[in-house]
Amino acid sequence: MSIDKDKIKHISKLARISVDEKKIDSLAKDLSSIFKFIEQLKELNTNKIEPLSSILNEPLRSRKDEINDGKIREKILENSPIKNEEFFVVPKVIE
């Protein structure tokens, strides 16, 4: 499948990555060649094959729902680019 400009704009919106207008063409070219490469899989008949999402034989463990590392608000906030007292700050969402 070839990836065109519109498709790039659509995907970049979904991925929340703004793409520089000047770079769209070369990006479309790269992605088209990558998709051509991965579409080799179409040659294979996979009708009776179960998809594999984890190579582990056993199901994922669940843990007890209990607090074991609480009271670390300050630690968590330390790496925030912009904070105000005990809150993360984001641009205004509601007018």
Place this chain on the structure above:
Amino acid sequence: MSDISKKSLTEIVKLIKKKEIKSEELTQSFINNINKDKKLNSFITKCSDSALNKAKEFDKNPKIDKLLPGIPIAIKDLFCTQGVKTTAGSKMLENFIPNYESTITNNLWNEGAFLLGKLNCDEYAMGSSNETSFFGNVMNPIAENTVPGGSSGGSASALAADLTPTTIGTDTGGSIRQPASFTGIVGLKPTYGLCSRWGIVAFASSLDQAGPMTKTVSDCALMLEAMAGFDKKDSTSINKKKESYSKNLTENIKGLKIGIPKEYRIEGMSKEIDKLWEDGKKILKDSGAEVIDISLPNTKYALPTYYIVAPAEASSNLARYDGVKYGFRSSKGDNLIDMYENTRSEGFGDEVKRRILIGTYVLSSGYYDAYYLKAQKVRRMIKNDFDQSFKKVDAILTPSTPNSAFKIGEKKNDPISMYLNDIFTVPVNLAGIPAISIPAGTDNKNYPLGLQLIGRPLDEQKLLNIAYAAEKKINFKQSLNRWWEK
């Protein structure tokens, strides 16, 4: 003591245990080498002062019954280290200082080691040449302007150049084994779930696995012993008894069956790689193993499958970088969505963006079945190929890479040719099985080439034993002119 930095980890541990060398002296000799690292660019963060303090602390009260007593170790900058910047090679995490320690590094420190520094890598471990790092190219100590491979390129370069006695990397599609092959060192990707992923910056969670990068196979066994173990904080960690890989290491591989998969003889493979493989077969035969031809019919579909599965998981994992809780934040954008989009556009490099976009697309409505689900099915076929083969053989021998180290810039503008570097390493990650790369020879430029041994799940001991037997017979020696110090 002269040239302590050139010795293997196993030798160094012995000297420390016999009290023939102090940790401070050892650490200082590596720091002296690290201070001449500028041209290699293998370090992102140096921890010389804290390492020296730890060494002095160790010398005051040496606990020599540990696996890694008083050993300074520099690690890939993908492992979170408490209080020490962890960048993942990205502008996004340029100033990120974790408040917690990854399980794997914690395991190393519990065995007596301490942090010497953080090593350069491809951005978010996405790359095969270390050219995608925000902190610049790393050079291969074998020759100027040559890539060390990737994504654990800084780890491979630093170890080969004697800037750390041992190191660790992560391997999602070959990121330990390919740079190991390019720099003439040993690199092991363990069974998925053997080493905890907790505290490692995530790339593709069903494929990511940490492993040792070392000068010798004995070193590799020792490091794996220190790293491996159940961790309840990683839901995919395997709960099994710890093994003494280094104690149980033996070169007796008589009667073991080694498979040679015909599909790995790819079109256009150089005669040198072919000869390396033939020599490898002969060496294993001479050691008493039986060599058998096998078939892994779906090998050619591994790389296309990987380039669906890995970007899909990456696009999901990297959704967390939104400029709010940690990491880089763009100053542009008046509303929340614009801030997200600008942050991610300015914070991620081109290759990372490319993979997020591929991943987003293959998971998007209308395309999920055609790409992602299809890839998951082919992934099972690839795993089945290995399962079938391991009914007949104990391990599989292949070349580690289709070529030796290349020049910086040579493949940068052609993603497919860059991706093809991992053609022999990727199938192993898809199947979740262990594989080791050992230095086995050189090409006509005198650049190192590696051989890969692939094993059954959790059969690391056998893999290490075969590698150990091969290593003795190969007797690979690398002499570097240390051009970067001039």
